[in-house]
Amino acid sequence: MDNKTSENSGQESPVPVFAIIGHPNEGKSSVVSTLAENDRVRVGPMPGETLVCEPLSVTIDGKKIITFVDTPGFQNPRETLAWMRRYQGPDELLTQSFIDAHKDNPRFRDECELLKPVARGAGIIYVVDGSRPIRNIDKIEMEILRLTARPRMSVINCKSHHTQWLDQWKTAFRRNFNATRIFNAHKATWIERIDLLESLKVVDQEWQPAISHVIDEFKKEWNHRNELTASMTVEMLQKILTFSTTTVIKNEAKFDAVKKSMEDVFRKELEQIEKETHSKIRLLYRHNIFNCELPPNSILHEELFSRKTWQFLGLSPGELSMAAGFAGGAAGALVDVVAAGLTFGIFAALGGVAGAGYALLKGRGMADLKFKGIPLGRDQLKIGPLCSLQFMYILLDRLLIFHGSVINWAHARRDGFENVHDEAAKKVKQGITSGWSDDWKKVCGAFFQNICPKKNRNGSDLPSDIRIKMEGIIKTALEKQD
Ligand SMILES: Nc1nc2c(ncn2[C@@H]2O[C@H](COP(=O)(O)OP(=O)(O)OP(=O)(O)O)[C@@H](O)[C@H]2O)c(=O)[nH]1
Ligand SMILES: [Mg+2]
Numbered sequence: 001m002d003n004k005t006s007e008n009s010g011q012e013s014p015v016p017v018f019a020i021i022g023h024p025n026e027g028k029s030s031v032v033s034t035l036a037e038n039d040r041v042r043v044g045p046m047p048g049e050t051l052v053c054e055p056l057s058v059t060i061d062g063k064k065i066i067t068f069v070d071t072p073g074f075q076n077p078r079e080t081l082a083w084m085r086r087y088q089g090p091d092e093l094l095t096q097s098f099i100d101a102h103k104d105n106p107r108f109r110d111e112c113e114l115l116k117p118v119a120r121g122a123g124i125i126y127v128v129d130g131s132r133p134i135r136n137i138d139k140i141e142m143e144i145l146r147l148t149a150r151p152r153m154s155v156i157n158c159k160s161h162h163t164q165w166l167d168q169w170k171t172a173f174r175r176n177f178n179a180t181r182i183f184n185a186h187k188a189t190w191i192e193r194i195d196l197l198e199s200l201k202v203v204d205q206e207w208q209p210a211i212s213h214v215i216d217e218f219k220k221e222w223n224h225r226n227e228l229t230a231s232m233t234v235e236m237l238q239k240i241l242t243f244s245t246t247t248v249i250k251n252e253a254k255f256d257a258v259k260k261s262m263e264d265v266f267r268k269e270l271e272q273i274e275k276e277t278h279s280k281i282r283l284l285y286r287h288n289i290f291n292c293e294l295p296p297n298s299i300l301h302e303e304l305f306s307r308k309t310w311q312f313l314g315l316s317p318g319e320l321s322m323a324a325g326f327a328g329g330a331a332g333a334l335v336d337v338v339a340a341g342l343t344f345g346i347f348a349a350l351g352g353v354a355g356a357g358y359a360l361l362k363g364r365g366m367a368d369l370k371f372k373g374i375p376l377g378r379d380q381l382k383i384g385p386l387c388s389l390q391f392m393y394i395l396l397d398r399l400l401i402f403h404g405s406v407i408n409w410a411h412a413r414r415d416g417f418e419n420v421h422d423e424a425a426k427k428v429k430q431g432i433t434s435g436w437s438d439d440w441k442k443v444c445g446a447f448f449q450n451i452c453p454k455k456n457r458n459g460s461d462l463p464s465d466i467r468i469k470m471e472g473i474i475k476t477a478l479e480k481q482d
Helices: 028-035 077-086 091-102 106-119 136-148 166-176 190-201 205-242 252-284 307-312 317-326 344-350 389-407 422-427 438-451 464-479
Strands: 015-022 054-060 063-070 123-128 152-156 179-182 245-248 359-361 380-383
Touching: 015 028, 015 106, 015 205, 028 054, 028 063, 028 123, 028 190, 054 205, 063 205, 077 091, 077 106, 077 136, 091 106, 091 136, 123 136, 136 166, 152 166, 152 190, 166 179, 179 190, 190 205, 205 252, 205 389, 205 438, 205 464, 245 252, 252 380, 252 389, 389 438, 389 464, 438 464
Parallel strands: 015 063, 015 123, 123 152, 152 179
Antiparallel strands: 054 063, 245 380, 359 380
């Protein structure tokens, strides 16, 4: 790569730079936003949203690896082309000469701005909305870019579903560009982003090593994100499945109210741990500003303890009673009760959250407190941990659904766009984990056994081989979603 085509900020390998150029409002900023994984880029419905060049670099481990420069759309392409055709100087100075000759002329303000990175040696990515026919003005813009003699590829970003003009565009592009790709900036997945980078390799042979390096870095980074997500998932499962809360019962009259408020605290705390984990995952995939909107029919709109969540994720009616307990419905059978000298009857009378491990812990010194005529002492009511294998699978399923939405949410998408993931959502008929192999389920079972039984309530000494295996299957499950 020649020196001019790259930035080099004191790092060993040159950083490839591409200017994203096109007619106003065709989706240039959207393409930059998605390619650079930057949701801060200004994307808007009115032409003229971008007024100055904005370089957006992808940084991995603190190192810049590629820069995309967002540019304003052409303002006066006809006269620009006419000037370029009249130009008599050396070819390699054409772009800079144009800028020098027009930098104080407001009628060419946008051309001067958008050609700046090109004059400095950037490669060109020309963006068009391929869902409309080619006009004469497009041909003029393509000719301007051809005259700059910079390596260039074209990107067809269809803003609507009309595809009848695509062949026309492809033919025109074959004449003017070294490579062409259909790339929908609002729907592109990670794989499609990598494919686009692969196409950049053929734009200029000299760029191949640098672009290959960029692709390698992207892949390593993606792998790292999946690894981190897997370990955050394991941490979330440990926290949720081992959480419990305890309250001293001071007043028998308030017993029901205390119990109800404990249930609320317990449920909210578990929901909060889940939400925090999801939010960390969203940030890890560089969605800083916009929430990745979930499809309207996504099960993640349901609360963790809603009956619908559990039903959807494939639980049997018996297993559903546990969710029902949390949703304020019927009480199920109590399991996992830790009683300190009290009869099982009392626990049965507690009702409420089935399987959550309600326990009355006998306090020091018996007081006069009675519950349904039975003395309780200054006892503590403990709720949790909710040790249920089914519950663990629900959490895993919800995390995988969330991860799938995040990784498929192109960074150019803003709130309120048409829903592009309906199809993907329809495919998730029940929990993803229900299709896991027996081997994977064994790993889950071993993990569960180690964090849930009474011997190891806080999960702090989870054997490392079990943790590694659990993280391994989760990471593979995450990778399957790419
Ligand atoms: N549905 C859909 N809308 C798109 C797509 N790409 C761009 N848009 C919309 O088209 C409008 C223009 O998008 P921008 O990315 O801002 O276009 P631009 O070329 O940078 O526009 P200027 O900076 O004004 O020249 C915005 O309202 C985008 O939401 C797409 O792939 N799908
Ligand atoms: Mg723009």
